[in-house]
Amino acid sequence: MTFMSVAHYLQLVERYWRSQDGAKVASFLSLRHEHAGYANYHIESPEGIVERFLTAPIDELVILHLKCLFAISQSDYLSAYNIQSNLTQTFTKILQSQKEENWSLPIMYVLCLDLRLLAQLAENQRSGINEKPGEMLEKAAECLMGCFRVCAADNRSAEEDTKRIGMLALVNQLFKVYFRINKLHLCKPLIRAIESSPFKESFSLSQQITYRYFVGRKAMFDSDYKVADEYLTYAFENCHKLSKKNKTLILIYLVPVKMLLGYIPSKEVLEKYDVIQLWDLVQAVCQGNLKAFDEIMEKHETFFIKCGIYLIVDKLKIIAYRNLFKKVYLILNTHQIPIEALQTALVYLGQTDVDLDETECIVANLIYEGKIKGYISHQHRKVVVSKQNPFPPLTSLS
Template sequence: MVERFVTAPIDELAVFHLKCLYALSQKRYNEAYQLQSALTQALTKIIQSQKEENWFLPVMYVVCLDLRTVAQKAESEKVGNTEKPGEILEKAAESLMGCFRVCAADNRSSEEDTKRIGMLNLVNQLFKVYFRINKLHLCKPLIRAIESSPFKESFSLSQQITYRYYVGRKAMFDSDYKAADQYLTYAFENCHKSSKRNKRLILIYLVPVKMLLGYIPKREVLEKYDVIQFWDLVEAVCQGNLKLFDELMEKHESFFIKCGIYLIIDKLKIIAYRNLFRKVYLILDKHQIPVEALQTALVSLGQTDVDLDETQCIVANLIYEGKIKGYISHQHRKVVVSKQNPFPPLTSLS
């Protein structure tokens, strides 16, 4: 029936698509994935054969999006547990890479004609797969390809926002907080104001990055986008209240782990240490601070297992990171801080 109305090679795409829809309606997700995968491979050949045209790109975007979403459905089905976790998504990524390579290989310089204008859409689909199966190292060559593209500024704003969101997250996991701040801030500021869900997703990663760089988020922003979990954390860090910090880490543990930011949030504890030691310095009002005084402050806030040696290690880390200006006199068990700006503003270190 399809062949009577649709000519080759498009007829093959239509047949695979209709069969896939039927399999989905029957909730046979593994079968649907196999059909969608075959559809994607057939489409890749068509695009490759269109040497001087790129009008088929919008079809490619839809087919690749469907492939990823159907693969996710098939992952949840796992008939007979024959596949390893993430195996179906990995295979889907291989098909997506096939489309990406065809687009990247188009050397035409005209923005209206080249298939390279479709690269970012595919990169974003691949990012979503790689983040889901925790293979972030595979993002690196894709980022390099986009950053070196002459069409970098010509991609649609929505695609650029998605791209920067994922690159910002990867930079955060790589501990490159300046880059993470740059990419995630762009994504948040350019995301449409009505897209509250997307803005919330971006803030979940942007807030801890900003805090690690010494910037404090406003409570009204956290309330507006329903990430108020961070506000108590902000107060605990600013006050140097380690007891409250530990309680909040335990209280919101499942949320932080689900979002993949638990270890990033835990790094904020070093700032809480810095703020607590600054309070001790202000109370004693002298530039030679006994290590015992710092340990007493730690113990009073629930860090009962911290001895003098570990306290010195915490101080040494703060000095190394530039959060305290001074040195440790091991002979006298004292921290000697600078007479000028001993606790530099955190924003000046970022």
């Protein structure tokens, strides 16, 4: 965009609004568009000039947009958020009034994205104030839900007409809020709405990738690893090969899920996407080296917590137990393994607080999860493993 006067900008907005060019209007209402950086658009009271060029209802949207730009120019993100919230709610009423139209959906996408980003800035600005953490983001989510309800209520069946094709973009914005404020239970009705949508396969690929990434993460936190694997794998495989940052982000969650399902990632994959922090962990798990596992968990604790994967990574210890017990089985070369021998191996690798009963419990869990084929003879304190494939193999993930 070349530099233009506010008057010219307003004339273009009116023209695009009348021609129902939603994408063009959206760009002129975006806080990230080039015009937002020009000082002459930072107007504290723009009502006078706007009303000379624009008619209702677009005039009110532009007035609020310019006021928001002014607040941002003053680094007053709390005020900017409140204005953007008002702008979003005003647009929601307009969207609802457009009974037979959906051309303004691009405007909704832009306003809602900017609202969420401003809510984050406002949240940071008020962090020193003694108020409820996440409150600004929660309020933003309420505005987003207003738009979502309008879209979901449109019962027209034609894809080119219905507002329901805008639902997934809103769901992704809501996911980003709910994950940030740790209210994942609020995702459930949104997932149900999308999964039952007749337009499920019609949403853009980028929106589907984002959606599956968040649903996969939620499934991971719910310990539904097969669903997590399915959704995260889809997101990873369909993410553009040049979007290395996004593929790395997906892989951070996909790798622990895959490992819990019995797949082991290669070093090349982890190096390619800069998640080499996981390689030492993979080695410790594969070697059954519980001492190294505990040291790695401590060393990379901050990274794992920051990514939100500490608890799921800690669950990989069960696979390390499996691999250690397999080594004991191979050394003793018997299908009747004394529980005491397994405990001795555990103590040798730093698990000094594990007694025979706890060792037996670990073995029982491994048998229950199918990682060891056999049973426990409580009378003789032995693990009797199958003579055929007692330790089902882990699969290489490349």
